[in-house]
Amino acid sequence: MSQPDKRALLAEGLALGEEDAALHARLVGAGISAASAKYEIDRLGKDPMAAMLRRQGARMAKQGWLLANQQRLAFEADGGFALDTLNRPDADFFYRHYYEANRPAKLTGIVDHWSALRRWSLDHFAAVAGDAAVEAQVERERDPDYELAKDDHRRLIRFGELVDWLRKDEPSNDIYLTAYNSGTNAAALGPLWDDLAPIDLLDARGPRDGFFWLGPKGTLTPWHHDLTNNLLVQVMGRKRVRMAPPWAFARMRNSRHCFSDWGNDALPAGPGDETTPPVLETVLGPGEGIFLPVGWWHQVEALDLSASMSFTSFRRPNAHVEDYASWGVL
Ligand SMILES: O=C(O)CCC(=O)C(=O)O
Incomplete structure (x- = not known):
């Protein structure tokens, strides 16, 4: 069986804004050993691409909150969302x-x-x-x-x-x-x-x-x-x-x-x-x-x-x- 691509899994998790524990679970869930998963995640601390992905993930999350406000306002409007x-x-x-x-x-x-x-x-x-x-x-x-x-x-x-x-x-x-x-x-x-x-x-x-x-x-x-x-x-x-x-x-x-x-x-x-x-x-x-x-x-x-x-x-x-x-x- 081919090894899952750890970097691709990590990139996907980082873009979704996942914290270390969730990233670890993602790797282990894909069949990677706990030790190897920990090693990869520790390395992310020194990786500028990972830092940038985290920042972008946070920005996307903020945009998600702003859009959720629009939904709240639309649902609370007189007559509801209609x-x-x-x-x-x-x-x-x-x-x-x-x-x-x-x-x-x-x-x-x-x-x-x-x-x-x-x-x-x-x-x-x-x-x-x-x-x-x-x-x-x-x-x-x-x-x-x-x-x-x-x-x-x-x-x-x-x-x-x-x-x-x-x-x-x-x-x-x-x-x-x-x-x-x-x-x-x-x-x-x-x-x-x-x-x-x-x-x-x-x-x-x-x-x-x-x-x-x-x-x-x-x-x-x-x-x-x-x-x-x-x-x-x-x-x-x-x-x-x-x-x-x-x-x-x-x-x-x-x-x-x-x-x-x-x-x-x-x-x-x-x-x-x-x-x-x-x-x-x-x-x-x-x-x-x-x-x-x-x-x-x-x-x-x-x-x-x-x-x-x-x-x-x-x-x-x-x-x-x-x-x-x-x-x-x-
Ligand atoms: O009438 C249609 O089939 C499509 C109309 C439409 O989607 C549009 O004008 O953007």
């Missing part, structure tokens, strides 16, 4: 109490003036843009990492062909026209913009800069957080949205970029526990939207054939993505 619904919110009120407070909200009455709510259907899509070449995400079901490997799943397809496929009304997560495909689709689907109109909460001076989403019942966008504040608006069908706060970071199993290893797991709505995050859940129907603040984790499932729009053109810079890489994040 998702507010705002009907036709005043923009100043929305920015002050939700956008700037990094707090999600369900929004109603914000797109009642969109003719898309009455006009959008598969027949309408085929009539106004059936011949356009659009890009969609395809063959998602064969790949558990279809979101991380987004680029491998991009395909050009005639919009009319996608519409015909959707007419079968079969639940599927295999094909989905998403915001990620907007580079190609914004122009191709230009006629659909005539069915939309400015949203009062957003920056009215911006160009037509929303993102179009179209897919069958059953599309699943796995747990992730965005790098911007985001407004998701439902036009056709319903979507279930689950959200978890940024302060639940330690329970979000974030090992790659902005994705959570919880993937498509149906984390239950409620306060969470030591290993699972607190989760807010809602179902968006046509004409309803949700404000997804930057850093909030979310997972979205289409409960019906679904068309949505999303927007990032708020009346604030919303440029959090620009310095993301410079933080040296995952």
